[in-house]
Amino acid sequence: MAIDPPYLLFLGDAADELAAKTARGVAHWRPDRCLGQVRLPGCKADLGLPDKTIDQGAAEGARSVVVGVANRGGVISEAWTDALERALDAGMDVAAGLHARLNDVPRLAEAAARNGRRLHDVRHPTRQFSVADGKTRPGKRLLTVGTDCSVGKMYTSLALDAELKRREVDADFRATGQTGILICGEGVSVDAVVADFISGAAEWLTPANEPDHWDVVEGQGSLFHVSFAGVSLGLLHGSQPDALVLCHEPTREHMRGLPTYGLPTLADTIARNEELARLTNPAVATVGVAVNTAAMDAGAARRYLRETEDALGLPAVDPVRDGVARLVDVLP
Amino acid sequence: MAIDPPYLLFLGDAADELAAKTARGVAHWRPDRCLGQVRLPGCKADLGLPDKTIDQGAAEGARSVVVGVANRGGVISEAWTDALERALDAGMDVAAGLHARLNDVPRLAEAAARNGRRLHDVRHPTRQFSVADGKTRPGKRLLTVGTDCSVGKMYTSLALDAELKRREVDADFRATGQTGILICGEGVSVDAVVADFISGAAEWLTPANEPDHWDVVEGQGSLFHVSFAGVSLGLLHGSQPDALVLCHEPTREHMRGLPTYGLPTLADTIARNEELARLTNPAVATVGVAVNTAAMDAGAARRYLRETEDALGLPAVDPVRDGVARLVDVLP
Missing domain, CATH: 3.40.50.300 (P-loop containing nucleotide triphosphate hydrolases)
Structure with missing residues (x-):
């Protein structure tokens, strides 16, 4: 699992600046990967990055939309689904770290399959790990x-x-x-x-x-x-x-x-x-x-x-x- | 999740006594719950319990078949599926503690649904837990x-x-x-x-x-x-x-x-x-x-x-x- 840059940071309809804390972290620590921010009507957060629509971001080469906003309960808002589906249709992947899974939203799962794109639910490991062997490693x-x-x-x-x-x-x-x-x-x-x-x-x-x-x-x-x-x-x-x-x-x-x-x-x-x-x-x-x-x-x-x-x-x-x-x- | 007694202990085609270690544990610690053992052709283990067929066990009141045998890789053997499906059709639940899940075997999942019976994959928790609150509890x-x-x-x-x-x-x-x-x-x-x-x-x-x-x-x-x-x-x-x-x-x-x-x-x-x-x-x-x-x-x-x-x-x-x-x- 690796999220391909550059990113569009999705702020959705963030209720305040704190709700966009994750997006702010990405913008602060990885400015080189952030092509712009996507804000829906009613969004109260602003990272100071260029505002883009999903289509503008895709046209300028963004490869992933990173959901950098939390809302009450960690669910995936209805208001977001249109924009995220549009991102998949425009050829981008979507990543989120919410409790709820992008993959559990049928419209998004179908759009990802239809377009051959990936949904990264980073809170939920998808690979199998081995039990630790405790062997000393160089580095x-x-x-x-x-x-x-x-x-x-x-x-x-x-x-x-x-x-x-x-x-x-x-x-x-x-x-x-x-x-x-x-x-x-x-x-x-x-x-x-x-x-x-x-x-x-x-x-x-x-x-x-x-x-x-x-x-x-x-x-x-x-x-x-x-x-x-x-x-x-x-x-x-x-x-x-x-x-x-x-x-x-x-x-x-x-x-x-x-x-x-x-x-x-x-x-x-x-x-x-x-x-x-x-x-x-x-x-x-x-x-x-x-x-x-x-x-x-x-x-x-x-x-x-x-x-x-x-x-x-x-x-x-x-x-x-x-x-x-x-x-x-x-x-x- | 509670496995209803009495049990039929399923030894399958256990390669040796060690392979039936789990069944032996159940028979040793809960003899009152064990109505008998079910052995398939080639089984090399014997708990000293009465041998039963699935149908005999069901007729005598067994409510759960407990898979008490491990085989290489922890998988659910083809040889077992007929017997376990028969148990579900006879009105019993089936429990196992293998890495592989009973619920992932389509024939067993279908037989459980058809008969309104339960498949207990006890190695895999099915309920959600809360994070610990650390509060002192009596007892x-x-x-x-x-x-x-x-x-x-x-x-x-x-x-x-x-x-x-x-x-x-x-x-x-x-x-x-x-x-x-x-x-x-x-x-x-x-x-x-x-x-x-x-x-x-x-x-x-x-x-x-x-x-x-x-x-x-x-x-x-x-x-x-x-x-x-x-x-x-x-x-x-x-x-x-x-x-x-x-x-x-x-x-x-x-x-x-x-x-x-x-x-x-x-x-x-x-x-x-x-x-x-x-x-x-x-x-x-x-x-x-x-x-x-x-x-x-x-x-x-x-x-x-x-x-x-x-x-x-x-x-x-x-x-x-x-x-x-x-x-x-x-x-x-």
């Missing part, structure tokens, strides 16, 4: 891990990948969730894999590579999140990381979705991840901390980062405010 | 955990359940794998659940109960097995065990299927499981050790158990040689 791997879900692991991973590439280091971002897959055009939504194959899917996603090549693997969940720790552990074992980057959001009052569960400390999160990661890579080491300080003012953010550095003896940055160069500086 | 729970896969967790769990019931303690065996499900007639094959829902499925399987009720939960895999640790961790978090029983096979030279991975020590396995289990149940404690000494002579087994008790300060038994009364004695 270097970095995994972002978190105190909690939704603390900036994807953003940090993409920033690390971009910084490595800027330094002309051979690197690949390895997407493990739907937004990451839509951004990079391929990957595996590991939380949607059958449980027996979590670590096997992570091995498949980060195969043997050149000794100096870095896979930058998007982490998922947290070992301390009771709903998703199994996914986090399978990803940790399968990706065999040499380097961990810890991601954190300091104003979070409890684990996401779990009001009675407090957050672990940074030190405990590092210790737990390293302890469990050693099973498949005894040389694993945490190289730094990425903090999402969006909810803090600049002074508080700077103080928090400095205190974190002092307490842990590791570089601590906000990837948005500071970039991640100081983390890449210390990679083994 | 007591015991989980068997292992140094490795296939060290006796199912047998130990069934033995503990039987001993609790013998003492008139209110208890349920909670099956998490296909053989366990066929033995007890219900359960969830947790390794076949979508990864996001492992711990949610474990919560569903072990719901709130009376304060003195014990759920005895069949463990899966091992936190030290790189292929399956994610499943083991989700099950540990979701089942919120009060008590752990550690299962081990002392003659195993490496982790099952992983020639380069040695086994963890018993002490490390206890420490790791307790450390991770505390997230959802801070009061978790390991109560004892169940050792599969089948490959040792009686003297060596006795010495090994005594040394284990001395080293860990916990009762250590072989459930087959000794029973598990000494483990039940020390339950909280």
Whole structure:
């Protein structure tokens, strides 16, 4: 599964800017792949890209329409179906990361078959994986891990990948969730894999590579999140990381979705991840901390980062405010 | 999903006794549910149960045919289809725990629909689960955990359940794998659940109960097995065990299927499981050790158990040689 660029980013009738968060991620991280945006009447989001109709995009060479909008319930809106069917008839593929499947909408499935085009439901793995074999593979791997879900692991991973590439280091971002897959055009939504194959899917996603090549693997969940720790552990074992980057959001009052569960400390999160990661890579080491300080003012953010550095003896940055160069500086 | 007793145990054309291991488990643990065995020409296995034809079994009141035989590749043999279709036509359900699905065999799917009967593919969960919420539930729970896969967790769990019931303690065996499900007639094959829902499925399987009720939960895999640790961790978090029983096979030279991975020590396995289990149940404690000494002579087994008790300060038994009364004695 690889989504062919260039993309038309489909914003549909997005109720607000937040609803188009996925499209914004694609436009931010892969501007070179984005030919324009498609907005339906009533759309309240704007990525600042050229507005195109489906037909204009197709005529200008777009090869895939990426549904970059979420609506309540994750369903595929009736309002979207006309436009997406038109895209298939115009010779483009369609990709989406919604809970609902494009392939389950009969008009879209028929239009794809009729035109020989593909529907990418990136949240739903279509291939079979093997169980993990735990064999050591050449190449270097970095995994972002978190105190909690939704603390900036994807953003940090993409920033690390971009910084490595800027330094002309051979690197690949390895997407493990739907937004990451839509951004990079391929990957595996590991939380949607059958449980027996979590670590096997992570091995498949980060195969043997050149000794100096870095896979930058998007982490998922947290070992301390009771709903998703199994996914986090399978990803940790399968990706065999040499380097961990810890991601954190300091104003979070409890684990996401779990009001009675407090957050672990940074030190405990590092210790737990390293302890469990050693099973498949005894040389694993945490190289730094990425903090999402969006909810803090600049002074508080700077103080928090400095205190974190002092307490842990590791570089601590906000990837948005500071970039991640100081983390890449210390990679083994 | 609950498989209605009484059962006819279907041995098909089993190549040897080992191929009928699942049927043997059902006959051993639930003799009251087993009306007889069905053997096809060439069958080399014998459970010692009365031989029945499909029609005899149906006439005597059997309600389900349980496919208790494995063949190479886990497929549904052509040789079996006639008999299983006959069972559906005679008004019985059919259950199997193979990789291949009964529901994917057109003749069986059609016969089930025609007769209003059910095909239970117990390895493949059919219901949707929620993500785990981590809320504490009343009732007591015991989980068997292992140094490795296939060290006796199912047998130990069934033995503990039987001993609790013998003492008139209110208890349920909670099956998490296909053989366990066929033995007890219900359960969830947790390794076949979508990864996001492992711990949610474990919560569903072990719901709130009376304060003195014990759920005895069949463990899966091992936190030290790189292929399956994610499943083991989700099950540990979701089942919120009060008590752990550690299962081990002392003659195993490496982790099952992983020639380069040695086994963890018993002490490390206890420490790791307790450390991770505390997230959802801070009061978790390991109560004892169940050792599969089948490959040792009686003297060596006795010495090994005594040394284990001395080293860990916990009762250590072989459930087959000794029973598990000494483990039940020390339950909280």
